Amino acid sequence: MRNKLLTLIGLLVVVSMLATACVPPPTPEVIEKVVEKEVVITATPELEEELEPITLTIWDFKSGEEVFAPYTRIIAERFMEKYPHVTVEVVPQPHDEYYNVVGAAIAAGEGPDVLLFHGGTRLTERQDVLLPLDEYIGDEADSFINLHNGWTNTETGEIIALPITIQGFVYYYNKQIYEEAGLDPEKPPITWDELVANCEQIMANTDKSCFTVGGKDGHGIRFYGSLYAASIFTPEDHARFRAIEMPYDDPKMAKQLELWYEASQRGWWQEGAASETTYMDSHDNFSAGRAAHTQGLISDVAHWKMFSDYLGANNVGMFKNVVIDPEVYDNVEDIPIAAGGGIGWSVPEWTPNPDMAVELVKELTSPDGQLLLFNSAATIIPRNDIDPDLITSPQAKQVNEWLKNAEMPIFYITPTDLNSEWQRQSSLLLLGEITPEEATQAMVEFYDAR
């Protein structure tokens, strides 16, 4: 009797699992139908008086930051004044957990009306649930810089988000430490060999580390790797990488791991680098004057403004990159800056109010909105219709100049699972537990097993 009961329960479990596996959850197609139906009754500004009140919810990972919060708050207030029937709710989400929260919304097929994304893979891996914006924004697309570099659907080419920053990587150095080490603070290194020589002098003459890095969160290798790649990739290499035609045992991919390993073996990183994060341990180390160099961002955080606030603008120097392989670039000025992507707003297809949600995105990315953000967070603005005289910071001007020759950082266009494996291998390289050859082999095996 008992055995029969157990058999029956077992059968029920198996049948239920099979049945469940075959029952699809709410699909995007279903959501689309709902949206289409709702569009008919959705408001247009001309008919505002007769409109039913609606609420637009924004999710982002930045409004919790002091310098970012005024931007979303002020734009939301302006929008509600302009469209009295609309209530805008800004819901800041935790940065570390953001894509998990977004993933849960995607799985449920419902959530906010406007979402903030990083440009590149983190946007395009979710492109199938994002509303194409082309027909909503029309010619205004021309006002954005490099919109087709990280903000479009990789299959259809349609615009799926509008950016509010351009993000990228450069090296920052502490001029005071350079002076302390007996180096010329106005002469940053222009080749890898010069960087090696500078580091040796810094480590010999000061108690500071040559570099600071975060080995725990994986951004270390992602960011430094993007800088290395910008220096050793030709435009054709970048095109191959974008087309996912550059295997991990390609000499130029292996070279990045070799450089990372070399830096680790030379003792460039700060003590305890393996257990520290890029955000913000590593950048705090640099801000506190504990390291001569760091890789930093160009916009909104861990950048020229933040470092200048801590160290004094006169003590912070920056250089775009160093020449690593003279056969690729023998002049540092020719190396493209590793920049693209950034952060931007998109509209998920499940929103019942796509028209107004897109209007809100347009407001958030308008010149006024961008300048508001620039003034509080010192961002690099991804629009070409901003009066250049409004940008007074010499560093921001320099970055804007560099942006005329930019290549997308490889980190932004690497699939997330490969970035994770890249992270794991990099931490072992940092500790000297494996060789670059072993790390390359592991990457190849991981890629093949996907």
Add this chain to the structure above:
Amino acid sequence: MTLKPWGQKLARLTYQRREVESFWGPLFVLPAILLLVVFRFYPLLRGMGYALTDWDGMHPPEFVGLANFERLLFRDPLFHDAIVNLFKVLLTLPIWILLPLILALLIHQRVPGWRFFRAAFFFPYVLSAVIVAAIFTMVLKVDGALNSILRLVGLGALAVDWLGTLDTALPTVIGVALWDTFGVGVIIYLAALATMEQDLMDAATVDGANWFQSLWHVVIPSIRPTIEFYTVLTIKMMLAGLFAYIFMLTSGGPGTATYLPEYLIWENMGKLNRLGYATAISTLVFFVFMIVIVIQVRWQVRRV
């Protein structure tokens, strides 16, 4: 003979009562069963169903049979590393069980300051695991408090990057989780010790038993059900309660040194959009835990 009609009447009444109970009994239980089915079993089984699919959360799930399990068991080195790490964690089970037991015994025997220790041991459990891990991230840094103390007392050679070294990362995570949770074990054991017959302890003392003999021959047999209960709780904690510590302290690294199945579930679900695959890992972990529970319960029942 005179009792016979009474006996028949009683038998008839008992029969009627049983009939009534067999009708109304299930009806009374039905709401509870319905709640369990609707809110527990159905979601559980439906969730498990996704383990047989390739699902990214955006497109309709595609039925792939046992492919996820095949990949997990034979082709996923990350999962294999996570399982090896899980076994390492399980090896520390005796410490998790015995440490609170010994401390509870000391408190039970009213050692000086026992009231303070009782509160102090339990206090970390009140804190969120995230807060505890955040505190220990600072304490365990290369230039953190622990290494400073080690250097101060002349043990500088032992000062290492506790969370950033392959050999120390997992034991450190386990240590932090143990520090955070052993207090609840102390409280559970104290409750059990309070119900233990003092006569037995007195008799053991009279017979000349020392502290360890009393522990082994009197205390442990007396509170064995509680120890077994706490063992199940601890195993559950090891299988599905360490995520916050890993997430905060090491992010699974260095390499895969602190990857556990639950961290892998999170990574596949949240970071990689592999909901079907994440569900397959969850399902495996669920069945492992079920097996442990079944063995535990059967062992307990047989012993009783």
